[in-house]
Amino acid sequence: MYWEPERECMAREDLEQLQLERLQATLYRVGTHVPFYKKKFEQLKFNYDDIRSLEDVRRLPFTEKQDLRDNYPYGLFAVPLRDVVRVHSSSGTSGQATVVGYTRNDIRTWSNLVARIITAAGVTKNDVIQIAFGYGLFTGGFGLHYGAELIGASVIPISAGNTKRQIQIMQDFKTTALVCTPSYALVLADTMMEMGINPNGLSLRYGLFGGEPWSEAMRQEIHQKLGIVATDNYGLSEVMGPGVAGECLECRGLHINEDHFLLEILDPATLEPVPEGEVGELVITTLTKEAFPMVRYRTRDLTRFIPGTCACGRTMKRMERVMGRSDDMLIIKGVNVFPMQIEKVLFEVEGTEPHYQILVERENHADKITVLVEVVESIFFDEMKKQRMVIDRIKSRLASEVGISVEVKLVEEKTLERSEGKAKRVIDRRKL
Numbered sequence: 001m002y003w004e005p006e007r008e009c010m011a012r013e014d015l016e017q018l019q020l021e022r023l024q025a026t027l028y029r030v031g032t033h034v035p036f037y038k039k040k041f042e043q044l045k046f047n048y049d050d051i052r053s054l055e056d057v058r059r060l061p062f063t064e065k066q067d068l069r070d071n072y073p074y075g076l077f078a079v080p081l082r083d084v085v086r087v088h089s090s091s092g093t094s095g096q097a098t099v100v101g102y103t104r105n106d107i108r109t110w111s112n113l114v115a116r117i118i119t120a121a122g123v124t125k126n127d128v129i130q131i132a133f134g135y136g137l138f139t140g141g142f143g144l145h146y147g148a149e150l151i152g153a154s155v156i157p158i159s160a161g162n163t164k165r166q167i168q169i170m171q172d173f174k175t176t177a178l179v180c181t182p183s184y185a186l187v188l189a190d191t192m193m194e195m196g197i198n199p200n201g202l203s204l205r206y207g208l209f210g211g212e213p214w215s216e217a218m219r220q221e222i223h224q225k226l227g228i229v230a231t232d233n234y235g236l237s238e239v240m241g242p243g244v245a246g247e248c249l250e251c252r253g254l255h256i257n258e259d260h261f262l263l264e265i266l267d268p269a270t271l272e273p274v275p276e277g278e279v280g281e282l283v284i285t286t287l288t289k290e291a292f293p294m295v296r297y298r299t300r301d302l303t304r305f306i307p308g309t310c311a312c313g314r315t316m317k318r319m320e321r322v323m324g325r326s327d328d329m330l331i332i333k334g335v336n337v338f339p340m341q342i343e344k345v346l347f348e349v350e351g352t353e354p355h356y357q358i359l360v361e362r363e364n365h366a367d368k369i370t371v372l373v374e375v376v377e378s379i380f381f382d383e384m385k386k387q388r389m390v391i392d393r394i395k396s397r398l399a400s401e402v403g404i405s406v407e408v409k410l411v412e413e414k415t416l417e418r419s420e421g422k423a424k425r426v427i428d429r430r431k432l
Contacts, residue, residue, distance in 0.1 A: 003119040003151065004112070007259055008314045015315065016054060019262055022287035024051055027060070030293050033078040036071055037295060057262060057285060062271070063297045068238065069096035077101050079291050088237055089137040100139075100237050101291040107146070109288055110240055113257050114147020117246030120255060120312070121208050121231040123177050125152030128203070130170060132180035132188075133211070134160040139241030140211060144179050147243065153177070160184075161420045163191045170202055177206040182214040182222060182230070183423035186354050189225035190414070199226045208233055210242060212422045213322045213340050217347030219251075221354045232321045236301075239284050239294050245319055253306040253318030260288045263319070264296070265305055268326040279304045281326050282319070300325045302338075330360060330426065332367045335404045339425045342371055342406075345397045351379045351390060355416050362430040370407040371398070372416060380412050 002008050010018075028048055030037040040046075040061045050059055067076070073089075074081060084101040102110065123129065129148045133140035141159060148155045156173055158166060160180075166188060169175065178185065185207055192199055207222060207230040214232070222230045233246035234254055244261055245254035256263055265280040266273055274280040282299045286292075302325060306318040324338040339358055346352050353374035361368045371394070379390055391408045398406040417424070 001119050001122070001124070002314075003116040008116060008120075008255070008316065010259070010315055012315060015258060018259055019287060020051075020054055022259075023054070023057065023262060023285065024048065026285070026287055026289075026293050027051060027295070029078055029290075030295060034076055034293075036067065036076055054262065057264070057296065058273075060285075060296050062283070063295055065098065065238070065298075065300075068098040072096050073099040074101070077291055078293055079103060084291050086142075087137075088139045088142075088241070090237060098238065103290040106240075106290050106292075109260065110143060110243055111146040111150045113240070113243035113260060114143055115150045116257060117233050117243055118144070118147055118153075118177075118208060119151060120246055120248040120314075121233070122206050122229060122249050123148070123151070123153060123208070127176045127206070128154045128156065128174055129177040129179060130156040130158055130166070130173070130175040132158055132160055132166055132178065132184060139235070139237045143235065143241035143243060144208070148179075163187060163420065164195070167192055167195065167197060170204060171197075174203040176203050177208060178204060178226075178228070179208045181211040181419075181422055182207075182209040182218055182232075183212060184420055185209060185222050185226065185230070186218075187418045187420070189222070190418075193225075204228050207231070208246075210234060213324050215340060215343050215347060217344060218354060221347065234301075234319070234322060236299060238297055238299075239286050240289065244284070247321075248310065248312040248314065250310055250312050252310060253320060255310065255312075255314050256317050256319055258316045261285070262287055263305075263317070265303065265319075268300075268302075274304075276305055277307050279320075279323065282322075300327045302326055328426065330358075330369070330428070332360070332369050332404055335402065337369070337402045337404070341402050342398060343425075345394065345401050346371075346373055348397065349390070349394055351376050352394070353413055355418075356425070357416050358426045360426065360428040360430055367430065368407065369404070370409055372409050372411050374413050374416055375410045377413060380410060 031041045085104050086102040088100050090098045135141035207228045210233040219230045231247040235242035235244040245256040247254050262285040264283040268281040282301045284297050286294045301322045303322050304320045324340045330337040355374045357372045359370045394408045
């Protein structure tokens with residue numbers, strides 16, 4: 001299914017010409033109306049006429065999250081505040097909050113792109129969509145809400161939290177599609193089991209998940225426990241919110257809305273392009289944003305472009321689901337370790353639950369990493385010899401996957417803290 005087939009299936013040549021024209025217009029807008037970019041361009045002696053191909057985007061400076069914080073709240077807006085109809089913001093928990101704005105036209109574009117994503121994921125006007133993302137300054141709830149209404153679906157804006165009530169609403173309102181983080185979908189599944197509710201008795205058919213990295217094994221776990229088609233979607237507040245990219249029902253990568261975003265994948269160390277198909281950091285330039293355009297924004301998200309075309313017929317590039325973040329990378333004994341590597345191994349070991357935590361400490365000036373992993377009751381209360389076998393199996397696979405020795409501790413089911421939003425996987429207690 002397509003929402004805008006004439007756009008989603010454009011010839012590549014036409015798409016790239018459209019991207020170039022929109023890139024040129026965006027650069028002129030920010031260079032004229034945003035003092036931050038005007039200064040940057042002057043320092044580089046940038047000439048607008050130098051942008052003759054999409055590859056010329058590399059001549060442009062990067063925008064970092066700190067730049068947004070330094071220009072808090074409205075310093076990067078490209079339109080007067082009277083033209084801004086919506087303001088969203090980050091929580092500011094890791095520093096100064098970042099603020100983003102939308103014109104009326106930005107809201108229309110945002111809604112339309114989300115409509116593309118959820119249509120590709122199988123949702124239609126006949127569905128009842130339960131949105132368990134937080135509403136408020138966070139972009140996730142409102143972003144999916146407006147796109148779902150645009151296609152004509154019935155929307156339940158329940159917001160995040162109150163898990164048992166979420167399940168009651170699913171039963172009473174005949175919810176067919178669930179929107180939340182993938183980790184919260186598993187919390188819902190586990191709570192249903194505790195309540196003695198069979199998910200097969202629900203009307204639920206689709207799950208549209210985003211907001212955090214998750215693995216293919218986690219998708220299978222969600223499918224097994226909830227019996228739904230689970231698709232991934234991607235977005236971030238700084239460039240719009242949800243709707244940047246999303247999976248179709250082929251589930252072979254996220255289709256990027258390239259007519260509105262120009263994406264690069266760069267080596268996070270050298271900031272040079274990586275060969276197609278290799279993993280790097282995602283950098284995004286907005287092509288149609290009016291209130292808050294971004295030029296070469298470093299997302300810190302790690303992914304790769306997927307070569308080839310998709311069987312669904314869409315012609316826009318696909319990206320792998322986000323594998324982690326370059327700034328979430330742990331350096332343990334000189335080795336780069338990503339939480340998703342550990343998750344991948346745990347899902348392959350029989351008896352482990354999809355809940356884990358990575359504890360990083362420093363003892364006697366040496367780094368130590370311990371993985372706390374929930375296991376089924378039969379293993380936790382089994383004899384020590386069998387527990388040791390499970391631990392050794394996990395340790396061996398982790399050593400092979402990440403290249404260093406990792407301690408493993410088995411814990412009872414439901415021991416680790418559950419989150420109604422993004423799961424906190426890493427606790428770093430090192431004083432670096």
